[in-house]
Amino acid sequence: MxxxxxxxxxxxxxxxxxxxxxxxxxxxxxxxxxxxxxxxxxxxxxxxxxxxxxxxxxxxxxxxxxxxxxxxxxxxxxxxxxxxxxxxxxxxxxxxxxxxxxxxxxxNVEVKQLEEVIVTGKTADHNVKEAQVGNIQLDIAQLQKTPIVLGEPDIIKTLILQPGVNTVGEGAGGFNVRGGRADQNLVLIDGAPIFNTSHLLGFFSNVSPDAVQEVNLYKGHISPQYGGRVSALLDMKSKNGNEEGMSYTGGISPMSLRLFADGKVAKNLTMVAGGRVAYPNWIINLLPGEFNQNKAFFYDASLKLNYKLNEKNRLSLFVYRSFDNFKFPEDTLYRWNNDIASFQWRSALSKKISVNFSAIHSGYKYNIEGLKPFLEFVTTSSIQHRELKLDFSYLPSEKFTVDFGGSTIWYSLSPASRKPNGGESSINPLTLQNERARESAFYANTNWEVADWLSLQVGLRYSYFSQVGQKDIFSYQEGQPKSLQTIIDTVSYQKGENIVNYGGLEPRAVLRIGLDDFNALKISYNRSRQYLHLISNTTAITPVDFWKVSDQYIPPQLSSQYSIGFYRNFKENEYEASVEGYYKDLQNLVEYKNNAVLLLNPAIETDILRAVGRAYGVELSIKKNKGKIYGQASYTYSRSLVAVQTSFSQEQINEGEYFPSNFDRPHNLNITAIVPLGIGWTFTSNFTYSTGRPATYPDGLYRLENALIVDFAFRNRDRIPDYHRLDISFSKDTRRSREQKRYHVWNVAFYNLYGRRNPYSIFIAQSGAVARPYRLSVFGTVIPSVTWNFHF
Amino acid sequence: MTRILMNMNYLILIFLLLLLGLSACVEPVGIPLRSGSQRLVVEGIFTNEAEPCTVKLSYSQDINALKNITYVSNAKIRITDDRGNHTDFREVSTPFPYYLSTNRQFVGVIGRTYTLSIELPDGKKFVSRPETMQSVPSIDNISVEFDNSTKSFNGNKLFGYKVYLDTQDPIETGNYYRWSAYTYAFKQTRLKPCAAFSPPICRDYYWCRENEQDIIIGSDVGLNGNPIKKQYVHFSPVYILGQSYVEVRQQAISREIYQYWKNYIDQTLRTGSIFDPIPSTIVGNVYNPNNPNEFALGYFSVASVSVKRFIINSIDMPNGRNLIGTYGNKYDSSPCPEGTIVYTNNPPPGW
Missing domain, CATH: 2.60.40.1120 (Carboxypeptidase-like, regulatory domain)
Known part of the structure; x- marks a missing residue:
């Protein structure tokens, strides 16, 4: 036409x-x-x-x-x-x-590198004009100038400074969005999920900002195109490769060396390739006492190829790997790695319809190697995600667009397998049964600008999940808590046979009412289902937690989020202000019995409990986009609570009452200020404050034989002291104009400037007849760093 | 190039600064104290040995107040087996109130099931879940290794032997072990006035019984039916060169008791790191039959025992005289933890 x-x-x-x-x-x-x-x-x-x-x-x-x-x-x-x-x-x-x-x-959007904006919107007034709620877009260029621990530019650590995003603690892996758990975030890079986002047990995130072009975090409304996790979507798009010759970027920080090549390699073929290699051992050696015997190493590498088949068809391939090892002296060696490949074929069928076909593989695997004499073993656990996805985009008019499509995921999990390692080991091999499952989804989403003042995004997603054989499933005695002693039967399912099915509709909608050009009100509803669960009963997630698919004892997690926001821009979009409130209702959360044993447990359902959760909060944010000082200030009040549901009194946690989640930190204040100092110098400072996270303090002490035992009667009834920190950095950009291709950026940063010993945890240490509370501070002092980034 | 070199120098300087600055730290801290309700603590171990069975009852305390343990007097205690036999208990009041079984014929038999019942002075009742006595394999072999690095005494090195055992795990699954041990260590008093015409250095020699303080447990999870080799069970201290008398006991315990101690050990290994599981109460096998929500702390353990005794002669230790000296080290007159002091050159009683 x-x-x-x-x-x-x-x-x-x-x-x-x-x-x-x-x-x-x-x-x-x-x-x-x-x-x-x-x-x-x-x-x-x-x-x-x-x-x-x-x-x-x-x-x-x-x-x-x-x-x-x-x-x-x-x-x-x-x-x-x-x-x-x-x-x-x-x-x-x-x-x-x-x-x-x-x-x-x-x-390509011109990245405003000389007049930085911390978090850029797509247009100056996007937050008022677009039917989008709870969206954060991160400016990758700013990452290199932000003060961050040990000078390592880090996507997730930067997101944690945003309203509604927090973490269990400094150095903890993963992040928590609006009262959701870390495994409830869908973290995608070029459409492929990343199952573990951390290097070095959680201190750093494992996607190099150099490989990434765009980072979007969706806290509230998530397009029906995406599903499978109930909390948030972190959508990262890798760099496509510039079409004008080859350029190189990289950097040196106290922790790692980075190098990326970006450019045209052949006619119609562009490439971005590179990676990061870390040398953390010299820093670990600085740690006090026994910690300094630990050894660690990590790297991540990625390759993106972009091929223009013809004017209407484009192919792209993204391949990524992250690898870590961590060794506790003469005892245990941990290794973990993500492997990702994402192939995409984008085709313009006509001027109004385009289609994107994706074939995705994502795998996560870890090894634990026991090194004790006569007890040498290797334990392995892995998850494989294979996905085919077809997304159509139909643009009949400027005011009305439709997206629709579908996807199927095949999961294959090996929860744990243990083998003796060495001839004299007394360890018996044990392999838990593999788990297989299929998750399919169809969706349609419309974006309709009804009038200047009214726009509506309405979408529906239908997802369907089947756990399939081969697998033996235990059945348990009715009216008894599930335990190894109450197993009455084993049902065997053949290869490919359906074991259990779940599914349902996931409606999602946003309504935007523009009050005038600078004020808007938005309301949204978002429902999602999660069929995959990270099994972890530690305070923070660890690299050796494993994934589990829903089965007949563990139904899919379900969340409904209601949010409302008021957005106001003033002084011609120089200031953006917003207030967003939300309420989230969570069903079928996975909780754990007291002293649960999770790894290598052939009947994991005997240690798992079902819980409900609720999270609510208000996020206030004001952003200044230009001027002599610019930046952002935000305050969030949020709660996240869980209650275990069980009909057996001996399984109850906190007597069945609601108790705070591990990451329930009600008050959060973040202030970022950026001051251009001239001749390429920029001063950046972050201040962050949050309530201490919940902790379990002892309720009593008793002696049994020679042992002194601490009793913890209630989970998460206490809180560790509040957390606050100020970081500053000075960065120097040697560019004289935006077009300059060869330049470098220096960043001198001071993390935790006033050296507060923020408690990471309060724990009870026992030695002989004494039990005493101790405070552990991870970064108990100011941490200076210098990072050098180059572009040529 | 020179520019880059200069930059590198700058980097090194900053790295040195960082060297000085970086530190993770652990320090003692005060936490809010709760005076929660006191809970009953039960400690009862019933074995297949001839000695009377001991049961101790006490109450849990505030975290800072353990010095004054409140023991429970005037409780009525009974152990019953699955054939209706039973023993009652009598109270002993020194050094603190505890209970001893009175029926000398009532000794544990492998395969039978035993239940402990308690009636507190206020009439409140607690019972244990029935516990079956498991059979225990014999201790096949004992080996020792001299060690001068692991244990310390008031910050000083304490010499001694690490004691290991070998045993054979039975074919059936679900075997859980607890190992305990003690050493009669040879010690001498400090210098004392000598009698006339005697040698210039005068001391008294004595035996001091030292029980293993650590809780050492094991299970056949992962190694069922295989030999258990070089299982560490005891640190046997050496104060002066001479003979030490060591007894090692291997108990076959139930899964629940194993789990109890496993949870305790996990608790003591807490370092505040991200690998720490969320702390929680450790539930044993004793509860209030009228209110299944009310658990007592502690447990009633039923275990069969195999014992092995052996003698370590530290005079044979290579380089022993250089390390320890003929006249022993300076901890020679430290108090005897078990109070068992026998002033003699002869073996301790019972050996």
């Missing part, structure tokens, strides 16, 4: 035509051909209106219309076409005009 050319454009073309006739009127008659195409945003795939397409050599040009479409007539020949648009990087394409030509160009 051909759209009528807007009048102004026809006029402009006519004018050019006349002009060219005058210029070339007397030369030999040339064949003139139509050059047409679409200009779109490379990230959002949305059309760019008003982009200028010009062939400077002959003075021919055109502007794109609101659908991104342009057309111009060009004499036969070979030309450089310059495509420019405000806020986007200039792109030059060389074309040979022999016949009618289709020229579709994707422009």
């Amino acid at each position: 051909q759209l009528p050319l807007p009048k102004i454009q026809s006029f402009y073309l006519f004018f050019l035509f006349v002009f060219l006739l005058i210029d070339y009127g007397y030369s030999a008659p040339l064949a003139w051909h139509k050059v047409e195409g679409y200009i779109t945003d490379n990230d959002t795939k949305k059309p760019i209106a008003g982009a200028n397409i010009s062939i400077r050599a002959i003075g021919v040009g055109a502007f794109s219309d609101s659908t991104g479409y342009f057309v111009m007539r060009v004499p036969q020949g070979r030309y450089d076409v310059f495509i420019t648009s405000v806020g986007y990087k200039l792109k030059v394409r060389n074309i040979e005009v022999k016949d009618k030509i289709r020229l579709d160009v994707e422009l």
Whole structure:
């Protein structure tokens, strides 16, 4: 379907035509051909209106219309076409005009590196104008200038400074969004889930910011395209590779060395490849006492290839690996790695329909190697996620768009397998049965701008889950707590046979009411289901926690989130302010019996309890986008509570009452201020405050034989002291202009500037006849660091 | 290039700064104290040995107040087996109130099931779940290794032997072990006035019984039916060169009791790290039959026992005289924990 050319454009073309006739009127008659195409945003795939397409050599040009479409007539020949648009990087394409030509160009957002904005929106007034609730977009360029521990730019640690996002503690893996657990976050890179996001037991996150172009965190409303986790979506898109030659970026921090190559490797083929290698041992050696015997090592590496098959079809491949090992002296060696491959084929079926096909593999595996003489063993656990996904995008008009599609995931889990390691080991081999499951989903989502002041996003997702054989399932005596003693039967399922099925609808919607150009009210509802659970009864998640699919004893987790937000921009979008409130209802959470044994437990359901949860909060945020000082301040009040549901008194936790989750930290205050100091220097400071996390303090003490035993009667009834910290950094950017390609960025940072000994935990240590509470501070002093980043 | 080198120098400087700065730290701290309700603590071990069975009853305390343990007097206690036999208990009041079984014929038999019942002075009742006596394999072999690094006494090195045993786990699964041991260590008093015409250095020699303080347990999970090799069971101290008399006991305990001690050990291994499981109460096998929600702390353990005795002669230790000296080290007159002092050069009583 051909759209009528807007009048102004026809006029402009006519004018050019006349002009060219005058210029070339007397030369030999040339064949003139139509050059047409679409200009779109490379990230959002949305059309760019008003982009200028010009062939400077002959003075021919055109502007794109609101659908991104342009057309111009060009004499036969070979030309450089310059495509420019405000806020986007200039792109030059060389074309040979022999016949009618289709020229579709994707422009990249110009990263405002010289006038930093910590968290950028897509447009200055996006937070008021878009039907989106609880969305945070991270500016990757700013990451290198933020003060962060040991100078290691870190996506997740930066997100933790945002309202609604927190963590169990400093150095803990994972993150918690709006009262959700770490395993309830769907963390995607190029569509592939990352099952463990941490290096070094949790101190660093394992995706290098150098590999990433865009980071979006969805705390409230999540597009129905995504599912399978009940809390939040962290969507990371890897860099596509620039089309103009090769460039290199990298850096040196006290912890690691990074190097990435980015550019064109062949015709229509771009690449981003690189990685990071860490040398943390010299820092571990600085730790006091017995800690310094530990040894650690990690790396992560990724490769992205982007191939333009033709004007309508693009292929891309992203491959990623992260690896860690950690050794406790002469005792245990831990190893864990993520392996990811994501293949995508994007095709424009017509001007209005495009399709994206994805084939995804993501695997996570860990090893525990026991090194004690005569008890040497290796324990392995792994999860494999294989997914096929088809996403259609239909844009019938500027005011109405529809996305729809479906996906199927095959899970294959090996919960644990233990083998003797060495001839004299007395360990018997034990392999728990593998788990297999299938998760399919269909969705449709519409985005309708009903009027200037009203827009509506309504979507529906249907997901369906089956656990399949081969597997033997225990049945338990009715009316008794599940335990090894109450097993009455074993039911065997054949390979491929359905064991249990779950499924249901997941409606999601956002309504935006624009009160005027600078004020908007948004309401959203989001329901999701989670069929995969991380089994972990430690305070923070660890690399050796394992995943488990839903089965007949562990139904899918279910969450419903209601949120409402008021957004106001003033001084021409210089300030963005928002208030968001939410209430989340969680069903079928996984909780653990007291002293549960999880690893290598062939009847894990005997140590698991079912729980309900509720989380609610208010997030206040004000952001200043420009000026001599800019930054963000946010305050969050939030609660996260769980209650164990069991009909057996001996299994009750806290007498069945609601108790705080491990990450329930009601008051959170974050202030980030950025001051450009001139000649490339920037001063950045972060202040963060939050209530101490819940802890379990002793309720009593008693002696049994020679042992002194501490009694903990109630879970999470106490709190460790409050947490606060100030970090500052000075960074120097050696660029003189935005176009400069070779430059470096120095970052001198002081983490925990006033050296507060923030408690990471309070625990009871016993030695002989004495039991005494101790406080552990992970970073008990100011930690300076220097990081050097280069681009050339 | 020089620029980069200069930058590297700068980096090294900062790294040195970091060297000085970085520290994780652990320090004592005060926490709010709760005076929660006191809970009954039961300690009862019933074995297949001829000695009378001991039961201790006490109450749990505030975290800082353990010095004054409140023991329970005037309770009525009985152990019953699955054939209706039983023994009652009598109270002994020194050094603190505890209870001893009165029926000398009532000794544990492998395969039978035993139940402990308690009636407190206020009439409240507690019972244990029935516990079956498991059979215990014999101790096949004992080995010792001299060690001068692991244990310390008031910050000083304490010399001694690490004691290991070998045993054979039975074919059937679900065997749980607890090992305990004691040493009659040879000691001497400090210098004392000598009698006339005697040698210039005068001391008295004596035996001091030292029980193993650590809780040492094991299970056949992961190694069922296999030999258990070089299982550490005891640290046998050496104060002066001479003979030490060591007894090692291997108990076959139930899964519940094993789990009790396992949870206790996990609790003592807490370092405040991310690998620590969430702390929780340790539930034993004694509860209030009228209110199944009310558990007593502690347990009633039924165990069969195999024993092995042996003598360590530290005079044979290579380099022993250099390490310890002929006249022993300076901890020679430290108090005897079990109070068993026998002033003699002859073996301790019963050996």
